[in-house]
Structures are given as structure tokens and as C-alpha cells.
Amino acid sequence: MQLIFEKCRQRRAITFDAIDVPEAVLPAELCRASLAELPELSEIDVVRHFTHLSQRNVGVDCHFYPLGSCTMKYNPKLAEAVAAYPGFSWLHPHLASLPAYHAKCQGALEVVYELERLLAEIAGMKAACIKPMAGAHGELTGVLLIAAYHRDKGHAHKDTILVPDSAHGTNPASAAIAGYKVVEVPSNSDGLTDLDKLRAAMNDNVAGIMLTCPNTHGLFETNIAEIARMAHEVDALLYYDGANLNAIVGQCRPGDLGFDVMHYNLHKTFGTPHGMGGPGSGPVGVSERLLPYLPGPRVVKRDGHFSLETPEKSIGRMTAFFGNFLIALRAYAYILHLGDAGLRDVGRMAVLNANYVLARLKDAYKPAFPATVMHECLFTASPQAEKGVHAIDIAKALIDRGYHAPTIYFPLTVKECLMIEPTETESKETLDAFCDAMIEIARLVDEDPESLRAAPRSTPVGRLDEVKAAKELNCARLSPHLA
Numbered sequence: 277m278q279l280i281f282e283k284c285r286q287r288r289a290i291t292f293d294a295i296d297v298p299e300a301v302l303p304a305e306l307c308r309a310s311l312a313e314l315p316e317l318s319e320i321d322v323v324r325h326f327t328h329l330s331q332r333n334v335g336v337d338c339h340f341y342p343l344g345s346c347t348m349k350y351n352p353k354l355a356e357a358v359a360a361y362p363g364f365s366w367l368h369p370h371l372a373s374l375p376a377y378h379a380k381c382q383g384a385l386e387v388v389y390e391l392e393r394l395l396a397e398i399a400g401m402k403a404a405c406i407k408p409m410a411g412a413h414g415e416l417t418g419v420l421l422i423a424a425y426h427r428d429k430g431h432a433h434k435d436t437i438l439v440p441d442s443a444h445g446t447n448p449a450s451a452a453i454a455g456y457k458v459v460e461v462p463s464n465s466d467g468l469t470d471l472d473k474l475r476a477a478m479n480d481n482v483a484g485i486m487l488t489c490p491n492t493h494g495l496f497e498t499n500i501a502e503i504a505r506m507a508h509e510v511d512a513l514l515y516y517d518g519a520n521l522n523a524i525v526g527q528c529r530p531g532d533l534g535f536d537v538m539h540y541n542l543h544k545t546f547g548t549p550h551g552m553g554g555p556g557s558g559p560v561g562v563s564e565r566l567l568p569y570l571p572g573p574r575v576v577k578r579d580g581h582f583s584l585e586t587p588e589k590s591i592g593r594m595t596a597f598f599g600n601f602l603i604a605l606r607a608y609a610y611i612l613h614l615g616d617a618g619l620r621d622v623g624r625m626a627v628l629n630a631n632y633v634l635a636r637l638k639d640a641y642k643p644a645f646p647a648t649v650m651h652e653c654l655f656t657a658s659p660q661a662e663k664g665v666h667a668i669d670i671a672k673a674l675i676d677r678g679y680h681a682p683t684i685y686f687p688l689t690v691k692e693c694l695m696i697e698p699t700e701t702e703s704k705e706t707l708d709a710f711c712d713a714m715i716e717i718a719r720l721v722d723e724d725p726e727s728l729r730a731a732p733r734s735t736p737v738g739r740l741d742e743v744k745a746a747k748e749l750n751c752a753r754l755s756p757h758l759a
């Protein structure tokens with residue numbers, strides 16, 4: 277044992293530089309008499325451990341990742357290179373807080389200013405603010421802006437936000453956290469917001485309505501002009517959940533459609549990483565009437581010089597500094613790199629790819645809605661479920677075939693839902709291979725359902741009890757090297 281330990285101690289994966297400052301003399305009682313009994317690892321042990329772990333991880337750099345509603349598209353490496361420039365990555369955020377240092381961070385302030393200007397232009401809004409740290413945080417910011425607007429106008433009675441039942445769960449959550457009563461508006465059988473039900477729910481107490489377009493059924497809400505008219509008639513504001521903006525970017529603009537306030541998901545539309553729950557970025561965009569309430573401080577430009585100002589009636593900071601600045605920088609690089617024509621292609625290709633998958637799979641799986649789709653296509657696995665193979669079995673079988681599973685069982689409006697979002701960055705070859713795998717699985721529902729229920733068999737751990745897995749993490753099993 278002692279021998280093994282001695283050998284472990286000779287391994288090193290790190291070499292420290294020689295000391296170039298005078299050695300401090302520590303009091304004798306603080307010093308060890310013998311070395312700490314810590315096992316050590318050589319560089320190759322460490323490299324193998326982490327490389328091995330990274331290969332067990334599923335990510336967009338190694339797998340097609342058609343996770344509906346999440347837009348798991350490729351994140352160009354160009355943006356990573358820009359975000360790594362030391363001039364940005366080594367900047368201390370407090371430089372921006374101290375006017376005396378503004379001369380030292382003009383470049384970073386210009387990035388904030390220019391990105392906000394571009395985002396506003398892309399969505400047809402008057403201004404944008406990059407501070408919110410995620411889509412949901414942008415929603416909260418947007419609803420607080422709506423609240424500030426009504427408070428300013430003395431609309432104390434406006435206590436309700438309307439949210440369609442096809443919305444992402446973050447919409448009602450954000451409205452509730454901002455203190456509003458949430459009233460759900462049902463969808464009609466075409467998967468769109470039911471106009472009659474919306475009319476019935478609309479009254480003078482409504483402060484705003486949150487709409488997603490295309491919605492989480494993958495469908496374009498065709499009645500936005502009418503919904504905007506109904507909302508504005510009672511001075512309710514129209515909120516645009518911009519998580520699916522990649523489907524319409526460069527084609528039409530939420531501001532032109534009548535929306536008053538919105539959020540963007542830079543990690544969905546503008547090619548920045550999701551990174552397992554963060555860091556994200558959810559800037560807000562506003563029309564003219566919400567300008568005075570924007571979070572501050574804001575970057576302003578005077579005589580070619582950038583400085584900070586807080587709008588007079590600002591709702592507050594919402595976050596430290598400028599949110600996830602290096603994520604915003606990646607989005608800025610992405611937008612400049614693609615340019616006008618490139619951004620238009622994003623919208624076109626996202627829609628083309630989703631409809632291609634729909635066309636190839638519609639005989640093997642039942643589409644949830646009859647219409648052509650925007651950025652994602654939804655199927656119901658109800659016919660398969662009647663034969664004992666559920667959406668979750670199909671998802672697990674895909675993992676064995678080298679694909680991340682699509683979103684399943686969401687939105688709740690579709691039974692046994694399979695929600696597939698190919699995104700614009702995938703080639704026809706990748707989509708064909710994925711569709712072939714889906715079609716093979718549909719065939720196995722009849723020929724060998726047991727093999728689907730036993731999937732996945734190729735992963736380090738097989739089928740998990742999903743509830744137990746979340747509540748009783750067993751790290752040793754996931755990583756034998758750590759055990």
C-alpha cells in the first residue's frame with residue numbers, strides 16, 4: 277500500500293514556474309512535518325479521464341440534436357475566436373462602472389451599443405437591451421416593463437396577463453413572478469390561438485398578452501394583426517416571445533406585426549451556445565412607449581464617444597453589468613459574419629429543413645396538425661402507443677442510433693408528442709439519415725417492439741428511472757474513473 281502511494285506521489289500533471297518573488301517564511305507551527313497524503317495523477321491520466329468523459333457527453337458538436345423548442349443549432353467557431361480576444365475577455369467589468377475608465381473600454385461599450393442597435397433593427401423595435409441572462413429572464417424583464425408602463429399611466433386595475441396554452445412554461449411563470457394573474461387561452465384544432473376564446477378573455481383588466489410566433493406547435497400565428505388590435509383597444513401590451521425568431525428572421529419583424537415588447541434568445545437565434553443551462557442571453561426589445569422604463573445603465577453615444585446613462589423611469593438593473601457580455605459578443609460576431617443575406621437564409625433554411633423532415637416522416641408518424649410548419653414539426657405517437665411503444669421508447673431508440681432525442685411530451689396540448697426541430701444548420705444528408713432511423717423505428721414498432729422498450733443499449737447506463745435518476749444522482753456509476 278505504502279509503495280503504491282509513494283508511486284502515486286511521483287506523478288505530476290502540472291509544473292509550477294520557479295518562484296520569482298522572495299520566499300515568505302511561514303511560522304513553524306503552520307508547516308507540515310511531512311507531505312500531505314494526496315494521490316497525484318500524471319498528465320496522461322488527466323487527459324484520458326476528461327477526454328473519456330467528453331465523449332460520453334451529447335452535444336451539438338458531435339451529434340444531430342433535434343430538440344424541439346430549444347433550437348440546438350451549430351455554434352460557429354468564429355464567434356468563439358472573437359470572444360477569446362484578450363481585449364474583451366480580460367476586461368474588468370468595473371471599468372464600465374467608473375466614468376474615469378470609460379476610455380479604456382470604448383470597444384466593449386461599442387459592442388453593447390451596436391448589438392442593441394442591430395437587434396432592434398432586426399426585430400423592428402425602437403431599442404434593445406442585452407442585460408437579461410436568459411429567455412425567461414428577458415420575459416420577466418419584459419413583463420416588468422409592461423407593469424411599469426401601466427403603473428405610470430395609473431392603470432392600477434390591470435392585474436392580468438393572457439397566455440395561450442401552447443406557450444412555453446416560462447411565460448406564465450414570468451407573468452406570475454411579476455405579480456400578475458395568469459389566464460390561459462386555449463388553442464383551436466388548427467393549433468393556433470383560439471380568437472373567440474381570446475376575445476372572451478380580453479377585458480380592461482388585461483395588462484398584456486404573451487404570444488409566441490411561430491408558436492410551440494411550429495405554426496405561424498396568422499391572426500396577429502387582429503390580436504394586436506384587440507389588445508391595444510384596452511391598452512394591453514402585446515409581448516413577443518422571440519425564442520423561435522430563427523424561423524422568421526429576415527422575413528418579417530415583430531415590431532412591424534404590432535408587438536410592443538419582446539425577448540430574443542441569443543442562444544437560439546443568434547448561434548451562441550446553450551451550454552447545459554447557461555450562460556444564455558435573453559435581450560429585450562421595446563417599442564417607443566416602453567423606452568423610458570428600460571433597465572439601466574444603458575450605453576449611449578455622444579460625439580463618437582460611448583458612456584452610460586440610466587433612463588429616468590428605469591425598472592432597475594435586472595443584472596450586474598451587461599449580463600453575459602461575452603455571449604453577447606459572440607452573437608454580435610455571428611450577426612456581422614452572416615450579414616443581411618445570411619440572416620435571411622437562416623429563416624428560409626430553418627423552415628425548409630423542418631418541412632423536409634415533416635414530408636419524409638408523415639407516412640410513418642402522424643403529424644399533430646395538418647398545416648405546413650415553420651421551424652419545427654410535431655407528431656403524435658398515439659398510434660404507436662396503442663401498440664405499446666410510447667414517445668419515450670422512440671426517443672430512447674434514437675439514442676442507440678447516434679441521435680439526441682427530440683423533445684417529447686411537450687407541448688402538453690399534443691398527446692405522446694414528438695417535437696422535432698432540425699434547425700437551419702443541418703445538411704440534407706444528416707436529415708436523411710435521421711429520417712431513415714425514425715422510419716426504421718416505426719417499422720420496429722410492429723416487428724420488434726421489445727427492442728425499442730429496452731433502448732438505449734449503447735450508452736454507459738441503460739434505461740433510467742427518470743424520476744429516481746433526478747432525485748438520487750449516482751456519480752460513481754456515471755464515471756467509474758472517479759469511483
Ligand SMILES: *Cc1c(COP(=O)(O)O)cnc(C)c1O
Nearest residue numbers: 345410411412444446517519556
Ligand atoms: C426556450 C424558450 C423560452 C425560454 O428561454 P430560456 O433561454 O431557456 O430561458 C421561452 N419561450 C420559448 C418558446 C422557448 O422555446
